[in-house]
Amino acid sequence: MIRGTYCDKKQQTFHSITDLNELSQFKDNDDIFLWVDLQDPTKEELAKLGVEFQLHPLALEDATHEHQRPKIEEYDNFYFVVFYAAHLEAETGELDLREIDIFLNKHYLLTVHEKPIEDLKEIQLRWTRNVQQLHWGTGILLYSFLDTLVDDYFPVVDALVDQTEEIEDQLYIQRGQLRERDTALKLLTLRKKFLALRRVVTPQRDILNVLTNHDSSIFDERINIYFRDIYDHITRLADTVDLYRDQLSSTMDANLTVASNELNKVMRTMTAASIILMVDALIPGIYGMNFENIPELKWEYGYFAVLFLMLGLTIGLIVVFRRLRWF
């Protein structure tokens, strides 16, 4: 699917393009900014794009294959940027990272991605609305693009943070539920998501660092502090991700101690109960012996005395174990 927009700088008007064949007339026109978005393009469409804009085969190859690292690469006639959009799938809670490949130049921004990116309309709106920044060139468009993508990371990270804190909160209140196994596995899953996030966030921070400090002929100078603003956001994300990655290890350790402590409690219960019941059983055992001469057996209240003795021992031992806090 192709969605193209070109902007006539002089007239400050925006027009849409729906066919790759229209592109050739705009690409070297200094009065025009062009944004072409290709969703799930065929190999032929990408090849056509490559020929039209003289894109280097290595960059085209990266745009064709999924799972590139976030990066910015300078080519003779354009910059190539790989960035990721992030969101959590509503149903499964799975972390969904969608790759976007960007070709960028004084005149155009070409974006290529497999799966639909929901922010695209908003980005377009932001671009067409800020007419007074049009003469800042394609940099302001790239800024709108990356800023919107990075803003979408915050709800994702916040949701993961919430899940982490919820699990930790349960650690404090659950008692005797044997949930340590589930807790450990949930922590493991969360840690993996933080690691996956870190893997795209850290190189994306590097991209924005490059954009912030780069003296480029294709961007207006005033755009640098805008990229610094995104850099700031993504650094905050990276800090959060690192903090929770670190904290989750300690939470796992605490969870193990909780499991160990629960076992201690169970074993104390068992020890106390066994001792009481075995002591109780000893007495009837004694009076079940068949010796001819056991004086107590003839005593009329012997049986009741034994029952009371057993009751007394039971209560006494319970008191002792209570004091030791074994119950």
Next chain:
Amino acid sequence: MIRGTYCDKKQQTFHSITDLNELSQFKDNDDIFLWVDLQDPTKEELAKLGVEFQLHPLALEDATHEHQRPKIEEYDNFYFVVFYAAHLEAETGELDLREIDIFLNKHYLLTVHEKPIEDLKEIQLRWTRNVQQLHWGTGILLYSFLDTLVDDYFPVVDALVDQTEEIEDQLYIQRGQLRERDTALKLLTLRKKFLALRRVVTPQRDILNVLTNHDSSIFDERINIYFRDIYDHITRLADTVDLYRDQLSSTMDANLTVASNELNKVMRTMTAASIILMVDALIPGIYGMNFENIPELKWEYGYFAVLFLMLGLTIGLIVVFRRLRWF
């Protein structure tokens, strides 16, 4: 709430401002230093401030939203600093980090924050008292400001350190209390607070490093060693935080070993008690059998002999287990 003060450099007098509308007359006056503090400003007040002092929209946006990273950013006509005040809530013991956004220039210091900051009066006092340093410009005011904020971190860190050491001390004295679970969770909570502190302290150290080594046109040269003094304080804080973050992991490991050791003790008690009681129970079991020919049963003192045998076995086994230190 607005609290403004302007200083007439020539006359060395201080005057207060209570209305944002008064600001326009001072802002470009070289004979005046201006400090405006906005607590919980409305969007309109911030916008007015922005227009008055030509603050860049990106900086204003950061001042509007909470949870920025501590940072220092240079704009064309001002510096923008994000810093955090820290204190522990008296009742809950929660770590309270309050963001302050600072706009700084040769002529003015503008501070914006959501929640009340208690140090403000003290800072103002320090500023109006040191009249002889007035010609050092707004730098000395920024120094007073940051120095007071950083000094407030020490009681916070000391309290956390005290809590940590108290928990560790309990590890050494508690015995058989099954507190390992609580200990683990307390350690986890503390570790999280240290991590949260680290997250603001480390970038704030970077801010002060920048201020110490920066050749700025807006600060007097002599101010640099003052910022170095704060840098020194905050480095000390960062060291303490890192030391305890590291140490807390080991304390957690030690706590787990304590839990494991306690379990060993319980199991030894149980093993010893079970063996004694089962051995004891075996004998009455034997003499409870209904064989026609069990010679001992006819012996007049058989019953008493058995009781003594049981007592003897019990004492003997207790001695053995005592020697093995199983009791």
Next chain:
Amino acid sequence: MIRGTYCDKKQQTFHSITDLNELSQFKDNDDIFLWVDLQDPTKEELAKLGVEFQLHPLALEDATHEHQRPKIEEYDNFYFVVFYAAHLEAETGELDLREIDIFLNKHYLLTVHEKPIEDLKEIQLRWTRNVQQLHWGTGILLYSFLDTLVDDYFPVVDALVDQTEEIEDQLYIQRGQLRERDTALKLLTLRKKFLALRRVVTPQRDILNVLTNHDSSIFDERINIYFRDIYDHITRLADTVDLYRDQLSSTMDANLTVASNELNKVMRTMTAASIILMVDALIPGIYGMNFENIPELKWEYGYFAVLFLMLGLTIGLIVVFRRLRWF
């Protein structure tokens, strides 16, 4: 085994060489690119190669001995590169890393290795096919060589990642299988393979970083972005390896908690079952006593009442322990 190919630049033709003695005529011929591959060469063959191309004894020594670190070294008249090919053995799943030593110069590429490398034919094909890049020199040949080797790491890493995730998935579903021991040992084995990979991947990334940023007289300028492409791939590999090396530690910790939790469950079962059975045993014990006066014994339905009592206690205790979730 020797497999040589020389390319006549002017005529754009390729010819094969099968004897080391033919080499002397090509080595200083500016019109010729030479690629000689020696598999499992004798010491004499290597010495001959050394004399023919004036290879430094230290480089020759490294080519003779196995287990060099991946590296690139500049000598007066050539570059020396050590690189590794990777694959997993189909049957045992063992990680197989095969060292390749490369001597490189404007005129020639000499590759030396002990064991067969399957990619060689494909590499040769890529070289002889891209005739239009011939004037880029031996750099394009080195590129083809390294690119093919690095591409082969992806299926290896993917297989290890799959194995890791499979083990993790089992953690979530296995119950009461006592597989924690096997899981721990499998995780240990996998972690070792990731470490072994990391040990070659990290220095190989350094090699490609050198090649990407190096201003070399022997490579055409345009080749640098090709090396950058391989650098990008190998960085992705290094990221994956590091992520799983980190994650595997947490998986091990989670596995330990699973083991601990399973133990808790077993002990709860045991405690509950012991208490029920001991309580049940106490009652027949009581009515097995030989007191002359035990009124119940004479009651006609005493025996059945006792059986019901035991049944009732059993059911009651089961209900209690169910509620406590000890069963």
Next chain:
Amino acid sequence: MIRGTYCDKKQQTFHSITDLNELSQFKDNDDIFLWVDLQDPTKEELAKLGVEFQLHPLALEDATHEHQRPKIEEYDNFYFVVFYAAHLEAETGELDLREIDIFLNKHYLLTVHEKPIEDLKEIQLRWTRNVQQLHWGTGILLYSFLDTLVDDYFPVVDALVDQTEEIEDQLYIQRGQLRERDTALKLLTLRKKFLALRRVVTPQRDILNVLTNHDSSIFDERINIYFRDIYDHITRLADTVDLYRDQLSSTMDANLTVASNELNKVMRTMTAASIILMVDALIPGIYGMNFENIPELKWEYGYFAVLFLMLGLTIGLIVVFRRLRWF
């Protein structure tokens, strides 16, 4: 307490000073080196010192308050150094770190500390003895000072290392003593001392690095390799401290495994003993039944056969469990 010494460079004589009021005559005299040591000075004495030598208020403030970080700071007219003396208290084994603040200049060395430092006499002796190095200036005095302080760290670190190794040695020999709890807590205490040492040693290494590589107008060039010698010593200290900090974590892990293994042993003992005793108890239970027709009961040797059977089962089971190594 004040202890001052001044050295007349020309006459190569040393004279002592006992009153702060004498200082004014020496401070700007180029023919004199001055060393003033203040132990536990009053605020007034420090203020007097500050006025006399024009010490910056920030440095004076650091000298007034305890617990500064080790550091070196350059002021206009002097260097300010914070360093720590270390020793272990003989009775409690507590690590005692004593802060020393040093003001340094071409003409003088001023040392300020709260608690007595035992090395001072030795340092003075070293200084007054090496008359031929007098013209090297105050640098040789600073060298003597720091070298003596650093040399005192070695017995401290050696003692901690000895304690660590002693605990580890006990791990190998102790058996069934349930000392894992104590071991864990001792390791924790030691680790904390290593961390505390590290916290002063690492920044002190930085101080000596600065002194080694600094081109200072106040030191003779030849002194640099002397500071390098101390740098070398303190790097060795830092290496040792880091090695043991790392190793102690593993020792803790090993200690936990020892605890776990001990538990395994106890449980095996318990399992084996329980099975033997319960099997033994089953047989008398059977012959305690009241069935009218139990043929064995009438056999004359039935009772003795049962006793032999029980003995046989006991021995047989013991043999089995021995073979399984459960005893």
Next chain:
Amino acid sequence: MIRGTYCDKKQQTFHSITDLNELSQFKDNDDIFLWVDLQDPTKEELAKLGVEFQLHPLALEDATHEHQRPKIEEYDNFYFVVFYAAHLEAETGELDLREIDIFLNKHYLLTVHEKPIEDLKEIQLRWTRNVQQLHWGTGILLYSFLDTLVDDYFPVVDALVDQTEEIEDQLYIQRGQLRERDTALKLLTLRKKFLALRRVVTPQRDILNVLTNHDSSIFDERINIYFRDIYDHITRLADTVDLYRDQLSSTMDANLTVASNELNKVMRTMTAASIILMVDALIPGIYGMNFENIPELKWEYGYFAVLFLMLGLTIGLIVVFRRLRWF
């Protein structure tokens, strides 16, 4: 013990020296290379050496005391290098690191060490054999020296690696042997040896890095790639040591999980056996009761029926527990 050799560059002959007094005639002779090795020298011999070659007292002091860090230090008239020889003691398996102090200059190499170093003869042989490299100066002698020492690390590291892998292999095959304690302690010992190795290998790599990149007036340029060759070897050593130091922590964790899993197994056995035996014991208990009316007791085959019932319950429960894999 002194062992000296001097080489007459012009005549390319080697002569031995056996007395320190002979040295004065050679030390400033440009036609001569001198190598003096002092084993376990007296203080007087070292002092004499110091006077003869004008060695700086700080370097002499380092040569006098043991346990220096590996380092290279430049003095006015010579380089001072501290290096370690490594081997494993054949009997105890202890890691033996022997310090060698080297004074180096255009004209001489002086080596000082406490304990005998076995490689010395081989080093001398390598030097006297390569006559054609004599005009490269003392650098080629230093190269021979360090190369031989570093080559000796490989069998040491290989032996430690073998021991590590052997322990890991046993983890996979041992079952029910309760060897986790011994395994943990062996892993701890090995980890300590790797740490000790790392402590000398890492700074020695720095020494060789300095030698590789140093433009020195005393070495011929061509020697640099020789030092790079040693640098390469020692980097490989450092990589191996780091890999196993990392891996050993995971092996320890796996070992703990094995211990935990073994405990699970024991407890399952115990739980299953207890339940079976207690259930079995319940039935004879019931028929041991003295109720007057227990119909079964009068049944002729009651006793046998009960025995069959017990056998049936036993078999049934064994089948159930087998299915649950508790046996």
